[in-house]
Amino acid sequence: MSRAGRTRAGTGHPPDPMLGDRLIGGVLAVGGLLGALAAFLLTVERIALLKDPAHVPSCSLNPVLSCGPVLATGQAEVFGFANPLIGLATFPVVAATGAAVLARVRLPRWWWLALQTGTVCGLVFVHWLFFQSLYRIGALCLHCMVVWVAVVVLFAYTTLYNMQYRHLPAPRPVTGALLRVHSVVPTAWLLALAALIGIRFWSYWSTLL
Amino acid sequence: MSTHSARARRRATGGSNPRAAQRPRGRTAAARPGGPAEADARAGTGGAARQIRGTGMSTNLKLTVGLVAVFLAAVVGAVVVDRYDRPTVAAADLLVRPDSHRLSTAADGRVTVVEFLDFECAPCRAAYVGVEKLRAEYGDRITYVVRYFPLTQHPNAFHAAHAAEAAARQGRFEAMYKKLFDTQDAWGGRPPSQAAVLESYARELGLDPARFTADAAGAEVAARVRADVTDGDSAGVPSTPTFFVNGALFTGAPTYDGLKAAVDKALAP
Numbered sequence: 462m463s464r465a466g467r468t469r470a471g472t473g474h475p476p477d478p479m480l481g482d483r484l485i486g487g488v489l490a491v492g493g494l495l496g497a498l499a500a501f502l503l504t505v506e507r508i509a510l511l512k513d514p515a516h517v518p519s520c521s522l523n524p525v526l527s528c529g530p531v532l533a534t535g536q537a538e539v540f541g542f543a544n545p546l547i548g549l550a551t552f553p554v555v556a557a558t559g560a561a562v563l564a565r566v567r568l569p570r571w572w573w574l575a576l577q578t579g580t581v582c583g584l585v586f587v588h589w590l591f592f593q594s595l596y597r598i599g600a601l602c603l604h605c606m607v608v609w610v611a612v613v614v615l616f617a618y619t620t621l622y623n624m625q626y627r628h629l630p631a632p633r634p635v636t637g638a639l640l641r642v643h644s645v646v647p648t649a650w651l652l653a654l655a656a657l658i659g660i661r662f663w664s665y666w667s668t669l670l
Numbered sequence: 671m672s673t674h675s676a677r678a679r680r681r682a683t684g685g686s687n688p689r690a691a692q693r694p695r696g697r698t699a700a701a702r703p704g705g706p707a708e709a710d711a712r713a714g715t716g717g718a719a720r721q722i723r724g725t726g727m728s729t730n731l732k733l734t735v736g737l738v739a740v741f742l743a744a745v746v747g748a749v750v751v752d753r754y755d756r757p758t759v760a761a762a763d764l765l766v767r768p769d770s771h772r773l774s775t776a777a778d779g780r781v782t783v784v785e786f787l788d789f790e791c792a793p794c795r796a797a798y799v800g801v802e803k804l805r806a807e808y809g810d811r812i813t814y815v816v817r818y819f820p821l822t823q824h825p826n827a828f829h830a831a832h833a834a835e836a837a838a839r840q841g842r843f844e845a846m847y848k849k850l851f852d853t854q855d856a857w858g859g860r861p862p863s864q865a866a867v868l869e870s871y872a873r874e875l876g877l878d879p880a881r882f883t884a885d886a887a888g889a890e891v892a893a894r895v896r897a898d899v900t901d902g903d904s905a906g907v908p909s910t911p912t913f914f915v916n917g918a919l920f921t922g923a924p925t926y927d928g929l930k931a932a933v934d935k936a937l938a939p
Contacts, residue, residue, distance in 0.1 A: 515799050517925055525909060527923075530792030535859055596823050597859070599909065600793050644734045652741045659745065663752075665908035 478640045480618070480625050486562030488618045493556025496611035499604040500548030506604075507532050507543045520603040525662045528602035536593040544590070548608055551579060555615060573619075573628045580616040587612045591654060595661045610651060617647035764905050765914050766815050769894070771843045773805060773814040781812045781916060781936045783929070786819035786902045788910040789830035789850040790858040793924070797911045798851040800926030804933065812933060816847060818898040819910050825861045826868075829886075831895045833868040836885035840877050849875060 506518040510532055520528040531537060537544055558576060561568060587609050594601055621643055624631040639646065765784045776782075785801065787794045805814055818835070820827030830850050837846035849871050857864040865886070872882040885891050902912070906919070913920035915932045922928040 517796075517923075521796075521923065521925075523921070523923055527793050527796065530796045533796075534792055599791055599821060599823060642730050642733055644730055645737060648734045648737055652737065655741070659748075662909060663748075 478637070480622055480640055480643060482562050482565065485618055485622045486559045488614060489559025490556050490563060491559070492611045492615045492618075493552045493554070493559055496548055496552035496608055496615070497556060499607040499611070500545040500552055503528070503532065503545035503602075503604045503608075504543065504549055507537075507545065522603070525601055525665050526603055527600050528604060531594060531598055531600050531602040531605065534593075534598055536590065536598065539586075547586075551583070552611070555579070570626075570628050573623050573626070576619050577623050577629065580612065580619045583612040584616040591657075595657065601658065601662075609654065613650055613654075614647050617650070618643070621646075764901050765817075765917060766813075767897075767901065770898075771816045771838060771847075773816060773844055773847070774808075774810050774812060776811055776813045779813065781933055782815065782914075783812055783933065784815040784817060784914040786817045786898075786905075786907045786910060786912045788819055788821045788824060788827045789834065789847075790824035790827040790854065791821060791910045792854075792858075794911040795851050795854045795858075797924040800924065800929060802848075803926045804929050807930075808933065811937070816843075817902060818895045819902045819907055819912070820895065820899065821910060824858070826857060826864045828892075828895065829863060829865050829868055830857075831898075832886045832891050833865075833872065833882075835891045835894050836882045836888075837872060837875065837877060839885050839891070840881065842875055842877060845875050846871070 502520070506516075506520065506528065509516045509518065510529065514533075516529070518529045518532070520526070532543075540547075555576070558568065558572070590605065591609060594605065620629065621636075621639055623629040624636040625640060766782060770784075785797075787797075801814075805812075818831040820831045834843060834846045834850060837843055850868075853871065857867045868886070869879065869883055872886075873879050905914070911924050913924060913929065913932075915929075916936050920929070920932050922932065
C-alpha cells in the first residue's frame with residue numbers, strides 16, 4: 462500500500478483511504494434503524510410487564526438470556542424512566558442522519574459534533590449497562606445487546622468520519638491508520654465484549670452443549 | 671463524489687493538495703485487485719488513490735474476518751478443553767443432603783426437583799412465580815428441594831441466605847423463602863447491608879428476634895450456606911436459578927410451562 466503511494470506521488474506519504482459517504486450513510490441508517498427497533502421492542506415489553514408482572518417477555522429464552530428480570534431492575538430506569546425511551550427518541554435521529562448522508566446532503570460541522578456527543582454519551586451508558594448486566598444483575602437481555610452492538614458500531618464510524626473530515630482534532634497518520642482498518646476496531650471491541658460475556662456465563666453456556 | 675467530500679478533503683489535507691483533486695471514489699470505481707484501477711496505479715496515471723483505497727478495504731476486510739476467525743477458533747478450543755473435565759450427571763446425594771430444605775416430599779419419591787437459588791437474583795425472583803404455581807398444582811406429588819447458591823456479585827445474597835437459614839432453625843424456612851422473594855424489590859440490588867431489613871421480616875414472621883439475629887450472624891449458619899454452594903459447584907451449577915429434575919440438569923426456560931413439562935415427563939409412566 463505505502464509502496465504504491467510512494468510510487469505515485471514520490472512524497473513518502475501514501476494517500477489516505479477514505480470513508481465514503483455511502484459507507485458512513487449506510488452504517489448510520491442501518492445502525493440507527495436497528496437500535497430504534499430494539500428500543501421499540503424493549504418499550505413494548507416493558508409496558509407488557511407493567512400490565513402483568515408475571516408476563517414472560519418474548520426475549521426471555523433461558524436463565525441467562527432473560528430480558529424480563531433485567532427490564533424490572535433499577536438499572537433499567539436510571540434516569541427515572543425506562544431506558545429504552547432514550548433509544549426510541551435518539552436512534553431515529555441517527556437513522557435520519559444516515560439517510561441524509563446517503564441522499565448527499567451536506568451536513569454542517571456542528572451537526573456531526575452533535576452526533577459525536579450523542580454517540581459518546583451512548584457509548585458510556587451502554588458500557589455501564591453492560592457492566593451492570595453481567596456483574597450486578599447476572600442476566601443478559603437480547604434486545605439490549607442489539608443496542609450495545611449498534612452503539613459501539615455507530616460510535617466507531619461517527620468518530621472515524623469526524624476524524625477524517627477534521628471535525629475532531631487527530632494526527633493525520635493515526636486517522637489514516639484507523640481508516641485502513643476501519644471495521645477491525647469495532648469488531649475487536651465487540652469481540653472483547655463477547656469474550657467477557659462468554660467468560661462470565663461460561664459454566665452456563667457449557668451446559669447447553 | 672459530492673462537493674461536500676471534495677471540499678472537506680481539501681480542508682483536511684491543507685487546501686491545495688493535488689490529491690484532493692483526485693476522486694478516490696466514483697460511482698463506478700469499485701476497485702478490483704488486478705483490475706483496471708490497479709493497472710492505473712502501477713502506471714502512475716492517477717488512479718492510485720482509488721487503488722489504495724481498494725487495497726485498504728480488502729486489507730481491512732481480511733483483518734476483520736481473520737479476527738472473527740481467531741475468536742471462533744478460541745471459543746471452539748475452550749469448549750473442547752472444557753468438555754474433558756466436566757461432570758455430566760450430578761450424583762443424587764450431592765444434590766439432596768439429609769439437611770437440605772424440602773418444601774414438599776413425595777411419598778412415592780418418583781420426582782425430585784432441586785433448585786439452586788439466590789434470593790437476590792432477579793431471574794430467580796421471576797422463576798419463583800412459576801415455581802409457586804407449580805408447587806401449588808403438584809403439592810406432595812413432587813419432592814421440592816431448595817439449595818442456597820448466593821452469588822458474590824449480589825451485595826445481600828449471603829445476608830438473605832443466612833436469614834433463610836436462621837428462619838429454618840426456627841422451623842420457618844418456607845415462610846422466609848417466600849418473604850424474601852416477595853420483598854426482593856425492597857431490599858435487593860443495593861449495596862449496603864440490608865441485614866436490618868431482613869431482621870424486620872423475621873419479626874413480621876413471628877420469629878424470636880434475638881435468636882434470629884444471633885443465628886443469621888453466626889458461623890454455623892454461614893457454614894451451612896457455604897456447604898450448599900460447595901455442593902452446587904461440584905454439581906456444575908452454572909448460574910441461578912439452576913434446576914435439577916431427578917438429577918438431570920434442567921436446561922429449558924425456568925418458567926411454569928418449562929418446569930411443568932419436565933416434571934410431567936418425569937412423572938409419566
